[in-house]
Amino acid sequence: MKVSAFLVLGTYVSALLEDQAAKWDYDLTFSGISSFAHLDHVKCLTHTEEPFDIAVVGVPFDTVVSYRPGARFGPRAIRAASSRQTRFRSFNARAGLNPYANWARIIDCGDIPASPFNPKVALTHMEVGMRELLDHPTASDNTASGLSSDRKSHPQLVTLGGDHSISLAALRALKDIYGPIHMIHFDAHLDTWAGDNYPGWGYDEENSAEFTHGTMLWMAAREGLLANGSCIHAGLRTRLSGVDYSDYLSDKNQGWTYIEAHEIDFIGVAGIIDKIKSVVGDGPVYLSLDIDTIDPGMAPGTGTPEIGGWTTRELRSIFRGLEDLNFVGFDVVEVAPAYDDNSESTALAAAELAFEMISTFVKKPLNPLNTDSKAHDEL
Numbered sequence: 121m122k123v124s125a126f127l128v129l130g131t132y133v134s135a136l137l138e139d140q141a142a143k144w145d146y147d148l149t150f151s152g153i154s155s156f157a158h159l160d161h162v163k164c165l166t167h168t169e170e171p172f173d174i175a176v177v178g179v180p181f182d183t184v185v186s187y188r189p190g191a192r193f194g195p196r197a198i199r200a201a202s203s204r205q206t207r208f209r210s211f212n213a214r215a216g217l218n219p220y221a222n223w224a225r226i227i228d229c230g231d232i233p234a235s236p237f238n239p240k241v242a243l244t245h246m247e248v249g250m251r252e253l254l255d256h257p258t259a260s261d262n263t264a265s266g267l268s269s270d271r272k273s274h275p276q277l278v279t280l281g282g283d284h285s286i287s288l289a290a291l292r293a294l295k296d297i298y299g300p301i302h303m304i305h306f307d308a309h310l311d312t313w314a315g316d317n318y319p320g321w322g323y324d325e326e327n328s329a330e331f332t333h334g335t336m337l338w339m340a341a342r343e344g345l346l347a348n349g350s351c352i353h354a355g356l357r358t359r360l361s362g363v364d365y366s367d368y369l370s371d372k373n374q375g376w377t378y379i380e381a382h383e384i385d386f387i388g389v390a391g392i393i394d395k396i397k398s399v400v401g402d403g404p405v406y407l408s409l410d411i412d413t414i415d416p417g418m419a420p421g422t423g424t425p426e427i428g429g430w431t432t433r434e435l436r437s438i439f440r441g442l443e444d445l446n447f448v449g450f451d452v453v454e455v456a457p458a459y460d461d462n463s464e465s466t467a468l469a470a471a472e473l474a475f476e477m478i479s480t481f482v483k484k485p486l487n488p489l490n491t492d493s494k495a496h497d498e499l
Contacts, residue, residue, distance in 0.1 A: 149204045155228040156198070156280070157205035157220060157475070164229035164253055171259040172275050173224040174481055176474070178231035179246055179282040179289075182456075184239050184332040188423040190456035194467075195231060195280040197421075197457035198474065201467035205475055212479040214440050219475070219482040225259035226478065239285075239331050246289035253277055254293055265486035267404045267446060268297050276481050278474055281453030283423065284311060287408045288336035290449055291345040298404035298448055300347040304396055305337065306435070307410040308381070308426040309358040312337045312371045333454075341374040348375035352399040354392065354438075355413035357381040357428045381413075381428055389434055393441035404448040407477065411455050411470055419469050421460025432469050436476060443480045450477040 147158045155161040156176040164170050164177075178195025185191065211218040220226060232249035234242040254274050258264075264273040274297055279290060284307070294301050305311065315330035315338070330339065340346050353371075356378050360367040371378065377399045384392055412422045415429035430438075452470045460466045 146208070147206065149206060152203075154196070154199045154203070156471075157202045157210070157228075158207065159220070159226055159228040161228045161230060164227075164256060165232070165249060168252065169257065170227075171225065171257040172227045172229070173258050173260050173263050174226040174276050174278060174478060175229040175253060175256075176226070176278045176280065177229045177249075177253060178280045179234060179249075179286045180231055181234040181236065181242055181246065181281070181286060182283040182423070183236055183242060184285050185283045185423050186332060186334055188456060188459060190458040191281055191283045191423055191454050192236065193457050194282055194453070194455035194470075197455055197460070197464065197467040198280045198452070198470045199228075201464055202471035202474070205471070210475070212475070214476075215443070215479040215483045217479065217483060219479045222482050223260050223262050224482050226482075229253060243285075243289060243331060246286055247292050250277065250279075250289055250293040251296070254297060262485040265448075267448065267486055269299060270297065276447070276486075277449050278478060278481075279449070279451035280470070280474070281451060281455070284333040284408070284410055284453045285331060285336045286453060287406075287451055288331070288340055288345075290408075290451060291340050291406065292343070294404070294406060294448055295345045301345060301448070302347045302350040302400040302403040302405045303337075303352075304400060304405060304407045304442070305351065305353045305410075306355050306408065306413040307353060308355060308412045308429060309334065309410070309424065310337075310353060310356065310367060310371050310378075311335070311410075312341065312374050312376065313361070313367065314338050314370070337376075338374065346375065347403055350400050350403060351376050352396055353378040354396060355379065355381050355430055355435075357426050381430060384430060384434060389437045389441070392438055396438075396442060397445065400445065402446060405445045406449045407442070407447060407451075409450070409452045409470075409473060411452060411466055414466075414469055419466040421456050421458070421464075421466030422454045423456045423459075424454070432472075436473065439473060439476045439480070443484060446486060447477070447481060447484075448486065450474070450481075
């Protein structure tokens with residue numbers, strides 16, 4: 121009798137919970153705790169066995185900026201701007217799918233708490249955090265990748281900055297898995313400046329200006345993190361140092377190709393897409409988006425704005441044209457909400473472009489694991 125009573129009670133409770141879930145287990149676009157796109161929030165750095173295929177992670181760090189600070193509040197602003205993305209209304213007509221209602225388990229892993237006091241310590245925090253997140257088990261076999269050196273499946277990270285220096289930590293973590301990374305760097309600036317190019321006195325080997333948001337790609341090249349000759353800048357319109365083209369020459373010697381922003385006027389969006397794809401090829405690709413790629417008339421909330429940028433429509437079209445590449449990760453950085461407009465245009469652009477990349481990750485999983493893969497053997 122007691123066993124039967126417990127079974128009846130259990131059935132009743134289960135039915136009650138299902139009824140409550142049917143009534144209340146959703147958020148309106150403007151309700152709920154602010155996770156990205158209302159995704160489930162898990163503190164993945166403490167729940168180390170939590171499986172996921174794609175994770176959104178914030179890195180609220182901006183201690184090494186050269187002009188206006190404030191990007192440490194970027195992850196919070198981007199998450200808030202993503203609130204119109206919901207599981208029940210996020211079908212991407214371009215991709216032909218709803219990334220939040222498909223094969224991939226996508227969650228918001230919260231933030232990596234990088235120190236705001238010591239950049240070198242912060243870089244360690246970021247790097248270790250990203251390595252641990254990439255070591256999480258995946259929830260689906262679709263993430264198995266013949267690109268990985270350990271022939272294991274690894275999740276993909278969508279990282280919300282923070283200033284652009286956070287990309288160095290991501291590249292270090294990804295290099296261990298995929299070898300040298302093919303990088304698409306959307307930015308108004310080169311970010312390949314040597315650390316000793318910054319003016320000032322009192323610097324020595326121990327107390328240098330090596331790690332900044334304008335030097336991290338120079339550091340990445342010196343550390344062998346990048347696939348030489350398979351990396352490209354897009355959207356450049358920066359002023360250069362000194363009185364000549366030395367910055368461009370140094371950049372070329374580090375293995376980069378570049379697309380200046382004005383080129384879109386002559387070769388169009390399709391030409392930009394073709395040039396990018398011709399450089400990066402079929403290897404593991406990391407896409408890093410500095411929001412200052414967009415003209416400050418459309419995205420004013422950034423730390424180092426430059427006029428003459430691309431429109432949000434142009435940039436989204438370029439993103440869509442790259443969907444067949446082998447992306448191993450993505451970040452969007454330099455959103456500084458203190459300088460944004462009342463409509464939060466910058467954060468909105470960042471959230472929507474992150475949605476495009478998530479859609480691409482879901483539409484084209486990484487290359488299936490193939491033990492006879494020639495591409496794998498060459499890595």
